[in-house]
Amino acid sequence: MTKALPEIIFADDDIIIINKPSGLLSVPGRYxxxxxxxxxxxAYGELHVIHRLDNDTSGILVFARNKKALTAVQQQFEKxxxxxxxxxxxxxxxxxxxxxxxLPICVDWPNRPLQMISHVNGRYALTRWKRLEQTEDQTRVExxxxxxxxxxxxxxxxxxGHPIVGDPFYAGPSAKEQPRMMLHARELDFCHPTTGEFMAxxxxxxF
Numbered sequence: 001m002t003k004a005l006p007e008i009i010f011a012d013d014d015i016i017i018i019n020k021p022s023g024l025l026s027v028p029g030r031y032x033x034x035x036x037x038x039x040x041x042x043a044y045g046e047l048h049v050i051h052r053l054d055n056d057t058s059g060i061l062v063f064a065r066n067k068k069a070l071t072a073v074q075q076q077f078e079k080x081x082x083x084x085x086x087x088x089x090x091x092x093x094x095x096x097x098x099x100x101x102x103l104p105i106c107v108d109w110p111n112r113p114l115q116m117i118s119h120v121n122g123r124y125a126l127t128r129w130k131r132l133e134q135t136e137d138q139t140r141v142e143x144x145x146x147x148x149x150x151x152x153x154x155x156x157x158x159x160x161g162h163p164i165v166g167d168p169f170y171a172g173p174s175a176k177e178q179p180r181m182m183l184h185a186r187e188l189d190f191c192h193p194t195t196g197e198f199m200a201x202x203x204x205x206x207f
Contacts, residue, residue: 003039009060009203014069014194016040016047019203020061022180026052036061050074054151056168059086059185060203064193072193077148085187086143086153087132087205090162091171094139098130101156105149114169115151117159125149127156138165142186153183182207 007019018036020026025035027049040063041047047063048070064070076082104122108114116122126146133140139162143153154170157163163171166178175181184205192199 003034005039005043006036006061009201010199011044014065014192015073016044016063016065017188017201018061018063020053020058020185022056022058025055026061037063051077051148053185054154054181054183056166056181057086057183057185058180058206060188060201061185062188062190069193073190076190080146081190083187083189084145084148084185086145087184087186088141088143088153088157089138089165089182089207090141090157091138091165091174092162093134093136094129094131094141094160094162096131098128099160101127101129101160103156103159105152105155107150113150115149115155117155123147123149125152125156127153129157154181180207 006021009019010017020036025032027037028035037047046065050062050064050070050073053061064073103117103125104119105115105125106118106122108116124147128144130142131139132142145152154164154167158170165182166175167181168175186203186205188201190199
């Protein structure tokens with residue numbers, strides 16, 4: 001049975017931009033071959049991985065269709081010249097309208113794939129946040145990651161006392177009451193690998 005192709009936001013000879021649904025791996029896992037990469041490559045042929053989103057995160061994901069495009073866009077990610085905006089619902093009421101979390105992250109080896117804050121072994125990780133709206137028990141935020149560490153946004157929100165709603169790793173038993181993790185890659189700015197055209201991709205949050 002053919003798996004459904006994720007929503008295609010943009011496609012040309014160099015790149016394909018999709019809206020990855022929550023619950024779909026970006027690339028094949030050790031025991032799970034199904035992924036956004038597998039579905040898109042089955043439809044479009046040659047495909048290269050530029051970056052990834054967690055299985056539970058939805059939103060903008062970019063693939064390259066040739067190695068030249070791969071190198072050009074990857075370099076923008078590595079040089080942190082891209083602009084990334086995520087939208088999330090977090091548990092509780094955030095104090096203030098904006099803030100910054102600067103806490104180093106490393107893998108929690110005994111509990112992989114979990115990550116942890118470590119001032120000894122962790123790598124530099126910086127997230128800025130802005131409050132959008134608030135209810136009695138949740139806050140909607142924009143998140144601006146400067147770096148791209150694994151589980152960075154999830155762990156940084158957890159460590160300021162506001163885990164992401166529905167996070168199966170860090171939100172505790174309450175996550176089981178949610179249909180998905182409420183984290184979405186909403187905006188991505190970068191330059192097209194061939195034309196150099198500035199691309200501002202927007203994909204509204206589905207929650």
